[in-house]
Amino acid sequence: MNSHRKKIEEYIDLHRHEAISFLQKVVRQPSLQGNETGVQEIVIEKLKQLNLEIDRWDPPHAELSKHSYFVESRKSYENSPNVVGVLHGTGGGKSIILNGHIDVVPEGDGTKWTDDPFSGKIENGKMFGRGTTDMKGGNVSLILALESIIKSGIKLKGDVIFESVIEEETGGVGTLATILRGYKADAAIIPEPTNMKLFIKQQGSMWFRVTVEGRSAHGGTRYEGISAIEQSWKVFNAIMDLEKRRNAFITDPLYKTIPIPLPINIGKIQGGSWPSSVADLVTLEGRIGVGPEENMDDVRNELKACLIDISKNDEWLKEHQPKLEFFGGQWVPNAVANDHPFVDVLIENYTVVYKKSVIIEASPWGTDGGLLGKVGLIPTLIIGPGETKMAHYPDEFIDLEEVIKAAKLFAFTIIEWCGVFEKA
Amino acid sequence: MNSHRKKIEEYIDLHRHEAISFLQKVVRQPSLQGNETGVQEIVIEKLKQLNLEIDRWDPPHAELSKHSYFVESRKSYENSPNVVGVLHGTGGGKSIILNGHIDVVPEGDGTKWTDDPFSGKIENGKMFGRGTTDMKGGNVSLILALESIIKSGIKLKGDVIFESVIEEETGGVGTLATILRGYKADAAIIPEPTNMKLFIKQQGSMWFRVTVEGRSAHGGTRYEGISAIEQSWKVFNAIMDLEKRRNAFITDPLYKTIPIPLPINIGKIQGGSWPSSVADLVTLEGRIGVGPEENMDDVRNELKACLIDISKNDEWLKEHQPKLEFFGGQWVPNAVANDHPFVDVLIENYTVVYKKSVIIEASPWGTDGGLLGKVGLIPTLIIGPGETKMAHYPDEFIDLEEVIKAAKLFAFTIIEWCGVFEKA
Numbered sequence: 001m002n003s004h005r006k007k008i009e010e011y012i013d014l015h016r017h018e019a020i021s022f023l024q025k026v027v028r029q030p031s032l033q034g035n036e037t038g039v040q041e042i043v044i045e046k047l048k049q050l051n052l053e054i055d056r057w058d059p060p061h062a063e064l065s066k067h068s069y070f071v072e073s074r075k076s077y078e079n080s081p082n083v084v085g086v087l088h089g090t091g092g093g094k095s096i097i098l099n100g101h102i103d104v105v106p107e108g109d110g111t112k113w114t115d116d117p118f119s120g121k122i123e124n125g126k127m128f129g130r131g132t133t134d135m136k137g138g139n140v141s142l143i144l145a146l147e148s149i150i151k152s153g154i155k156l157k158g159d160v161i162f163e164s165v166i167e168e169e170t171g172g173v174g175t176l177a178t179i180l181r182g183y184k185a186d187a188a189i190i191p192e193p194t195n196m197k198l199f200i201k202q203q204g205s206m207w208f209r210v211t212v213e214g215r216s217a218h219g220g221t222r223y224e225g226i227s228a229i230e231q232s233w234k235v236f237n238a239i240m241d242l243e244k245r246r247n248a249f250i251t252d253p254l255y256k257t258i259p260i261p262l263p264i265n266i267g268k269i270q271g272g273s274w275p276s277s278v279a280d281l282v283t284l285e286g287r288i289g290v291g292p293e294e295n296m297d298d299v300r301n302e303l304k305a306c307l308i309d310i311s312k313n314d315e316w317l318k319e320h321q322p323k324l325e326f327f328g329g330q331w332v333p334n335a336v337a338n339d340h341p342f343v344d345v346l347i348e349n350y351t352v353v354y355k356k357s358v359i360i361e362a363s364p365w366g367t368d369g370g371l372l373g374k375v376g377l378i379p380t381l382i383i384g385p386g387e388t389k390m391a392h393y394p395d396e397f398i399d400l401e402e403v404i405k406a407a408k409l410f411a412f413t414i415i416e417w418c419g420v421f422e423k424a
Numbered sequence: 425m426n427s428h429r430k431k432i433e434e435y436i437d438l439h440r441h442e443a444i445s446f447l448q449k450v451v452r453q454p455s456l457q458g459n460e461t462g463v464q465e466i467v468i469e470k471l472k473q474l475n476l477e478i479d480r481w482d483p484p485h486a487e488l489s490k491h492s493y494f495v496e497s498r499k500s501y502e503n504s505p506n507v508v509g510v511l512h513g514t515g516g517g518k519s520i521i522l523n524g525h526i527d528v529v530p531e532g533d534g535t536k537w538t539d540d541p542f543s544g545k546i547e548n549g550k551m552f553g554r555g556t557t558d559m560k561g562g563n564v565s566l567i568l569a570l571e572s573i574i575k576s577g578i579k580l581k582g583d584v585i586f587e588s589v590i591e592e593e594t595g596g597v598g599t600l601a602t603i604l605r606g607y608k609a610d611a612a613i614i615p616e617p618t619n620m621k622l623f624i625k626q627q628g629s630m631w632f633r634v635t636v637e638g639r640s641a642h643g644g645t646r647y648e649g650i651s652a653i654e655q656s657w658k659v660f661n662a663i664m665d666l667e668k669r670r671n672a673f674i675t676d677p678l679y680k681t682i683p684i685p686l687p688i689n690i691g692k693i694q695g696g697s698w699p700s701s702v703a704d705l706v707t708l709e710g711r712i713g714v715g716p717e718e719n720m721d722d723v724r725n726e727l728k729a730c731l732i733d734i735s736k737n738d739e740w741l742k743e744h745q746p747k748l749e750f751f752g753g754q755w756v757p758n759a760v761a762n763d764h765p766f767v768d769v770l771i772e773n774y775t776v777v778y779k780k781s782v783i784i785e786a787s788p789w790g791t792d793g794g795l796l797g798k799v800g801l802i803p804t805l806i807i808g809p810g811e812t813k814m815a816h817y818p819d820e821f822i823d824l825e826e827v828i829k830a831a832k833l834f835a836f837t838i839i840e841w842c843g844v845f846e847k848a
Contacts, residue, residue, distance in 0.1 A: 207699045216817050219689030219711045220789025224813040229693050265643030268696035269653050275631045275691045276711035277816045287643045287700035365644025389648040392701045
């Protein structure tokens with residue numbers, strides 16, 4: 001094994017610049033929702049160079065929409081291809097899925113970015129741009145790992161399935177489509193930005209919308225109306241109290257360093273139509289975290305109950321119950337047993353590459369690992385370069401050294417898990 | 425005088441149905457900003473029937489925009505005519521302006537209306553529709569008053585200037601344009617909906633926008649970001665505290681029955697772009713009331729100071745000072761002396777028509793009376809049918825009996841103020 005590792009390490013060190021240049025090319029393709037073709041074609045070109053068996057298809061909306069874990073993000077995925085590249089093993093080994101999403105969230109307020117949000121600019125060993133951390137950097141680590149194995153002439157026993165999927169940011173339709181298309185394996189890695197911590201449990205989440213009513217009136221006699229904005233403050237506070245209650249009794253040691261293990265984020269607010277009228281409608285939109293062992297429906301019911309509770313003793317809200325909907329994004333939680341052999345393989349190889357023990361945590365956010373775990377029944381670990389706090393943030397960047405180093409860890413993990421075919 | 429009053433009263437009672445039908449026609453024209461031509465043509469047709477001298481013109485943006493009381497509501501008033509009709513007196517009397525705005529605010533959430541917002545439907549003596557109360561009902565009272573005088577063959581000594589103006593709801597460009605065009609008089613009435621209380625003082629107001637910054641982050645690690653929504657709550661509360669402070673020491677007896685003499689209404693909120701991102705920007709839009717004796721600039725400075733104050737001791741806000749702008753609507757406050765002769769004339773005739781004393785108050789909202797008073801130097805009284813609380817409200821309606829009765833008061837007031845030319 002050590003000689004294989006040596007070859008891999010040498011290959012990666014020798015080809016780091018090509019890998020970085022490839023990452024830059026990928027980052028410069030703004031693969032926002034509905035605009036994934038350009039970047040997927042670059043991925044395909046790369047996978048073809050590695051002689052992988054390519055599968056490119058637009059996830060079929062009609063079929064997917066019947067699945068109980070389907071999250072409606074749009075009415076069609078036409079021209080938004082998923083890409084899978086398969087490296088067939090010689091047989092007798094364990095298979096692995098390498099999964100990364102290629103979609104990125106919008107760049108937000110452009111003025112907060114120092115450079116163009118899709119510049120891919122490199123400075124002091126960091127590459128900047130939307131998607132560098134979340135999660136094109138991790139994807140390139142996977143590809144570089146695979147490339148290093150193939151180009152070093154190492155033959156694997158088990159199959160490797162590389163998946164470049166769409167729609168993770170809106171709930172995982174891309175990954176769900178890979179599972180329904182039949183892609184299964186004995187284990188999976190998703191290199192979401194964990195700063196190379198190992199997340200063996202991961203939080204799920206759901207999007208929700210609360211509509212709060214008021215009663216309009218002329219602003220000059222605002223006391224004749226009921227401000228939906230003021231009412232929405234109550235709802236906001238009640239939901240934040242629910243977050244406190246939900247987090248107060250979390251004892252899982254994996255969450256001990258996380259300030260808020262199961263966050264509720266209210267990310268959007270909109271209400272009123274005229275500065276001098278009392279607002280008669282406010283909508284709040286947010287995401288609620290779902291614990292690794294929690295059931296999605298239980299969490300839905302908790303949020304429902306919270307809104308019923310504040311309405312009970314409120315003169316206005318009891319007659320004008322805030323309306324709760326779950327819409328858009330939904331990420332299923334997941335957990336892998338501590339003593340699963342794949343966890344051992346990863347921990348061991350981490351020590352080899354990083355000369356220290358890996359930090360094991362539970363993720364504060366959902367990934368497609370929930371679908372791979374709950375629907376595909378595939379033990380899935382989340383570990384990747386980049387810091388979570390850069391994701392969805394202006395001036396998002398990734399430390400390039402981390403991308404390269406992660407590739408070594410992934411390559412070592414793959415060869416050990418899949419097994420190397422040695423000539424008799 | 426009593427015989428004139430008798431003739432007027434008879435005329436009005438005999439023609440109430442025509443007047444109501446005319447009001448219905450006017451209400452059915454949704455004269456929202458930029459869409460005033462249709463309704464003004466109906467007004468012109470009516471004024472022509474009364475043989476008034478008609479002046480119809482589009483307020484000239486270039487000229488108006490140089491005026492210090494100009495409020496920018498749009499870049500051109502082309503095809504948004506003002507209409508003035510003048511009834512020339514025989515000479516030697518005092519002149520009067522009858523001013524009413526023809527623009528209406530948007531209907532808001534259409535689902536809250538029982539019928540179409542511009543139905544003009546009549547039920548139980550009430551007419552429903554956007555603008556019935558604010559203030560097409562009052563306008564029709566003025567026209568009916570004028571009509572009753574003319575058709576009763578009463579000749580006035582002083583001139584009567586009837587003004588059907590645009591853009592009151594956004595700060596009074598229409599009325600400003602009448603003043604700059606040279607329309608002046610010894611007194612003015614604006615029949616905004618006061619429920620026939622007499623407002624001798626009136627509050628001004630200004631629109632403002634506060635932009636509150638946050639720092640974006642992934643919703644799953646929301647503790648890495650700063651929610652602009654949470655920050656905007658602080659700003660909202662600070663502004664509401666300012667409202668309390670500004671109202672705590674108001675001793676003017678005219679305000680004693682008003683729950684909040686000088687209201688601050690935050691009517692719009694908007695922020696965040698993604699449910700699972702921490703919001704990095706929230707804007708609040710509102711209107712702040714300006715007391716009858718207050719100076720607009722002083723109030724601007726109070727609001728500025730309030731935002732500086734909350735920022736001083738706040739770790740985040742002191743580095744990210746909320747940005748304050750004044751934009752859009754602005755209504756100048758006004759006050760008429762208690763002992764002005766026009767006040768006496770109105771009070772006296774109110775007693776004749778209503779068989780009780782008029783209630784005198786200070787208005788909780790601004791009208792074009794501020795411009796007539798401060799720019800035109802015309803003593804202006806606000807009194808009209810309809811309840812303020814219906815203005816800007818779904819299912820806005822006006823009690824038709826009130827429209828008819830107000831016409832009598834206005835006609836009696838006009839003949840006494842302008843003087844009747846009696847044959848020698």
